[in-house]
Amino acid sequence: MEQKNVVEIADFIARYLSYMLGAGVHTSRVVRNSKRLGDALGVDVSIHTSQKTATLTVMDRVGHVKDTRVLDIPVFPISFEWNADLSALSWAAYDRNMTLDEVKTKFEELVSKPKMNPVFVLFMASLANASFCRLFGGDIWAMLITFAATMIGFFTRQHLARRHVNHYIVFIVSAFVASICASTALTLGLDSAEIALATSVLYLVPGVPLINGVIDITDGHIQIGISRLVNALMLIVCIAIGMSGTLMLVKDSLL
Amino acid sequence: MIAADIISDGLFAAVAAMGFGSISDPPMRAFKYIALLAALGHAARYCLMTFLGVDIASASFVAAFIIGTGSVWAGKKVFCPMTVLYIPALLPMVPGTYAYKTVFSLIMFLQGISSPTQGSEYLQAMIFNGAVSFSVIFMLAVGATVPVFLLREKANSMTRGSRYI
Numbered sequence: 492m493e494q495k496n497v498v499e500i501a502d503f504i505a506r507y508l509s510y511m512l513g514a515g516v517h518t519s520r521v522v523r524n525s526k527r528l529g530d531a532l533g534v535d536v537s538i539h540t541s542q543k544t545a546t547l548t549v550m551d552r553v554g555h556v557k558d559t560r561v562l563d564i565p566v567f568p569i570s571f572e573w574n575a576d577l578s579a580l581s582w583a584a585y586d587r588n589m590t591l592d593e594v595k596t597k598f599e600e601l602v603s604k605p606k607m608n609p610v611f612v613l614f615m616a617s618l619a620n621a622s623f624c625r626l627f628g629g630d631i632w633a634m635l636i637t638f639a640a641t642m643i644g645f646f647t648r649q650h651l652a653r654r655h656v657n658h659y660i661v662f663i664v665s666a667f668v669a670s671i672c673a674s675t676a677l678t679l680g681l682d683s684a685e686i687a688l689a690t691s692v693l694y695l696v697p698g699v700p701l702i703n704g705v706i707d708i709t710d711g712h713i714q715i716g717i718s719r720l721v722n723a724l725m726l727i728v729c730i731a732i733g734m735s736g737t738l739m740l741v742k743d744s745l746l
Numbered sequence: 747m748i749a750a751d752i753i754s755d756g757l758f759a760a761v762a763a764m765g766f767g768s769i770s771d772p773p774m775r776a777f778k779y780i781a782l783l784a785a786l787g788h789a790a791r792y793c794l795m796t797f798l799g800v801d802i803a804s805a806s807f808v809a810a811f812i813i814g815t816g817s818v819w820a821g822k823k824v825f826c827p828m829t830v831l832y833i834p835a836l837l838p839m840v841p842g843t844y845a846y847k848t849v850f851s852l853i854m855f856l857q858g859i860s861s862p863t864q865g866s867e868y869l870q871a872m873i874f875n876g877a878v879s880f881s882v883i884f885m886l887a888v889g890a891t892v893p894v895f896l897l898r899e900k901a902n903s904m905t906r907g908s909r910y911i
Contacts, residue, residue: 515770517829523902571772571830578827579908586906601911612768619765622758623838626788689843696842699770702833705887731849738850745850746871 492533492551494558500532501549501558503595508538508545509562510602511577515569517703519710524581531584532591542718568606569699576601609649616694617641624683624690633687636676640691644669648695659729666692666733674741688737695730697723748797752789759788759838767834775910776830779820783835787813791839803881806839810889818893818901825908828901832890839886844879848872 504525511521522538529536529549539546548559567573580601584594620641621634629637648665652658673691676684700723707716738745763784764777772780791809794800800808810832817831851872858864894901 520827520829569770571767571770571776571826571834573771575773575776575826575830575905575908576911579825579905579911582903582906582908583911597911607768607771615765615768617765619762619768619838622761622765625758626755626762626838627843692846693842694766694769696840696845698766698837698840698842699833701840701883702836702887702890703829705884706829706891709888709891727845728849731846731853734846735850735853745854746847746868 492554492556494556497534497549497551497556497558500529500534500591501547501560503591503598504528504536504549505547505560505562507577507598508547509564510567510573512540512545513565513567514573515567515699515703516574516577517706517710518712518715519707520574520578524578527581527585528594531581531589532594540712540715542715542722570606572604572606573602576604613642613645613649616645620690620694623693624687627686627690629683629686629690630681632679632681633676633683636673636681636687637691640669640672640675640687641694643672644691645694659725662695662726662729663733666695666730667736668733669694670734670737671740674737677741692730692734695726697726700726752793755792756785756789760785762838763788763835766837770834772830772834773824773826773910775824776826776834779817779824779826779831780834783813783816783820783831784838786816787835788838802841802878803885806882807885807889809839810836810886811892814890814893817890818897818904821904822900825905825910827904828890828894836886836890839882841879841882844875844882848875848879851875 507528508521508525511524518540525538526536533552535550535552537548543564544561545564546559546561548557550557580594580597583589617638621638624634624637644665647668648661651661651664669691670688673688676687681687700719704716704719704723707719735745760781764781767780787809790812791805794805794808795802813832813835814828817828820831821828851868855865855868855872858868
């Protein structure tokens with residue numbers, strides 16, 4: 492294989508790898524899939540990952556031509572659809588002996604699929620938080636208030652995120668907005684007002700990075716696992732700050 | 747009455763899992779299995795904690811193990827990697843309230859720092875909430891990963907031959 496071909500393959504694998512890591516796929520799957528893709532295209536792939544960058548070496552098996560690079564990992568919203576589709580792509584390339592051009596075309600097609608409708612997500616997240624309120628023992632009125640509060644809070648989050656506001660600020664503001672809306676339950680004197688207030692911010696909890704972090708740690712990717720957990724922890728601190736703003740206003744006490 | 751409690755617990759957990767999952771953009775075909783797994787897992791945890799008095803961390807481990815095993819079976823049907831199914835199904839069990847109460851206890855501790863008795867109470871609350879949230883998250887992820895360790899080959903080839911790309 493010529494240097495030119497190895498560079499071309501490395502270009503593509505770098506793109507594949509950064510899309511997967513950026514969309515919140517756990518590390519061992521990304522590494523495994525990239526190696527499989529390399530296998531399909533006839534090269535060896537070695538990867539070192541960290542939270543914001545990754546190092547990639549692609550080596551041809553016969554001529555020992557190499558290409559090494561450091562790449563930045565872009566920030567995408569978490570996408571399980573990409574996780575499923577790009578994993579399937581690596582198997583398809585492996586099983587069907589696809590050429591590099593075929594794999595590239597398929598990749599572009601998969602990542603440009605339309606995302607889920609934001610209004611649908613808004614509705615589903617509000618419904619989810621309302622049923623969460625029920626799981627914690629809230630009555631129907633508490634559920635309704637949680638539903639409305641989540642809807643307003645999540646709407647705020649979507650709009651701030653679209654304007655590329657810093658995500659810590661997004662979390663603080665949306666936690667504050669959701670909890671201040673839910674605090675109307677206290678004003679109305681509902682029995683389960685406390686539950687409505689406590690569950691109104693739970694749609695923000697970064698569950699996916701938390702679980703991904705522990706999965707990475709159990710797989711032996713301890714550094715990136717801890718990075719993910721620390722990242723999630725920062726977001727939880729932001730939720731608590733936003734919510735404590737409300738609690739200080741309406742209750743004078745946090746616990 | 748007990749049966750109704752268990753069923754409603756599973757039902758609301760399923761709605762919660764689908765809703766929180768939808769924030770992370772899962773494939774449409776995965777939704778029904780996410781709902782099913784979340785309902786099974788959450789109802790199992792509810793039974794263990796209410797009727798058998800198991801602690802929250804061990805009960806979460808068992809529930810996560812059920813969800814993880816179920817995702818091996820369901821993943822092959824819809825050609826989704828296991829994580830695509832089990833992470834959304836685990837989301838309703840992530841201990842969000844304990845997590846932010848840890849931060850609240852810290853803030854209250856700092857506010858009551860001049861009074862030693864009050865201060866130590868809040869410090870105790872912080873360690874309590876922090877320990878519960880950390881161990882539950884840890885047990886959830888480990889419990890769901892155990893089937894992956896047991897079935898290496900099968901678990902890593904869920905998307906092989908996918909009809910959806």
